[in-house]
Amino acid sequence: MSNEFMGKTAIISGAAGGIGLALAEALGKQGMNIVMGDIDIQALAVSRQLLLDKGVNVLACELDVTDFKQWQDVVARAKDTYGKIHMVINNAGVGGIPGKIEDTEHETWRWVMDVNVMGVLYGAQACVPAIKEHGEGGWIVNVASMAGMLGMPYAGAYCASKAAVVSMTESWAVELKSHNIHVSALCPAFVKTRIHESHRNRQPKYAVAQENRQDKKKLQAGANAATIAVESGIPAGVLAQRVLEALKSKQTYIYTHPNYRKVTSGRSQAIDNAFVDAQDSPVVGHLINEDIVTF
Ligand SMILES: NC(=O)c1ccc[n+]([C@@H]2O[C@H](COP(=O)([O-])OP(=O)(O)OC[C@H]3O[C@@H](n4cnc5c(N)ncnc54)[C@H](O)[C@@H]3O)[C@@H](O)[C@H]2O)c1
Structure with missing residues (x-):
């Protein structure tokens, strides 16, 4: 049965497991050509075979999303193989390491921001020209999180990275509307994946200097809490079906x-309350009647 995805091509980062693999399978079953990118080449080979066995057209590419050159290579290979690119799912992401502000190493912040924010930017920069060039429109799906909608204690780096992804999505959705490229931010709460074991793919360039290492006991406490939360989550396959549904109804979030x-x-209410506070202010309250400046 024909559908709007049939015969089109999607590039999915972090597609060797978890949410990325579930999305690859769901979109592959809709008839899309799937280009899977992942830093974990062993898992990638296994997952590629799994999709091939299910009759999905697959191209598997090694990809560290923090390397723009690798993104460009993936796009070139995808175009060589399938001709056109219609969708990019910026899914690869890492959970970081829960910890207090003063305990969280700079290397951990850089790892989380590079993978979760720069990885999404590089994916868009590499794919948008390829989607624009055929003029048929397409999709960008940025995998954010509920953590991008509200800050959480002991998870500042992860929440900040996901809030950035939400913000990038909102900016790009407006910018790309006239190209018929639909941009959305996927914001799940907990999903049963290996996100709590993200350190397994931490690149050596983000290694923590011995003297900066967090206390092992504190690390273990944070890790245990994260494991319980993630294991309480919905199956990735259920999430993938929900994404198909939401893409068809063109949701931004x-x-x-x-x-x-x-x-x-709760967050919207707090923002609104703060505006009422500003409106009542003798210092700035008069601005309530001024025009809003936009560009
Ligand atoms: N699982 C959850 O509860 C949950 C909730 C909200 C959002 N998310 C987001 O979903 C996305 C997918 O995570 P998941 O839950 O499937 O976790 P996962 O760890 O099971 O899968 C992540 C995949 O990304 C890959 N990856 C890691 N670093 C990479 C890099 N530098 N370059 C390329 N690939 C890389 C991993 O090898 C893995 O295959 C992430 O962006 C995550 O933040 C997850």
């Missing part, structure tokens, strides 16, 4: 956990 609505409502 793709939510997978309606029970978390109170989180975003």
Whole structure:
């Protein structure tokens, strides 16, 4: 049966496992050609075979999303193989290491920001020209998180990175509308994957100097809490079905956990209350009647 994805091509970063693999399978079953990129080449080979066995057209490419040159190589290989690119799913991401502000190493912040933010930027920069050039439009799906909708204690780096992804999505959605490129931010709460074991693919360039290492006991406590939370999550296959549904209805924010609505409502309410506070201010209250400047 024909559908809007059939015969088109999607590049998915971090597709060797978890959410990326589930999305690859779901979109592959819709008839898309799937270009899987991942830093973990062993897992990538296994997952490639799994999709081939299910009759999906697959190209597997080694990809560290923090390296723009590797992104460009993936796009070139995808175009050589399938001709056109219609979709990029910027999914590769790492959970970082939970910890207090003063305990979290700079190397950890750089790792999280490079993978979760720069990786998304590089993916868009490499793919957008290729999607624009055929004029048929397409999709960018940036995998953010509920953590991008509200800050959480002991997870500053992860939350900041995901808030950046939400913000990039909102900016690009407007910028790319006239090219018929639909941009969305996927914002799940917990999904049963290996995100709590992200350190398994931490690149040597983000290694922590011995003298800066966090206390092992504190690290273990954070890791245990993260494991319990992630293991309570929904299956990645359920999330993938929800993404298909939301892409068809062209949502900008793709939510997978309606029970978390109170989180975003609480934040909106706090923002609104702060505006009322500013409006009542003798210092700036008069600005309420001024025009808003935009560009
Ligand atoms: N699992 C959750 O509860 C949850 C919730 C909200 C958002 N997310 C987001 O979903 C996305 C996917 O994570 P997941 O839960 O499937 O975790 P996962 O660890 O199971 O899968 C992540 C994949 O990304 C790959 N990867 C890691 N670093 C990479 C790099 N530098 N370059 C390329 N690939 C890299 C890993 O090898 C792995 O295959 C992430 O962006 C994560 O932040 C996950």
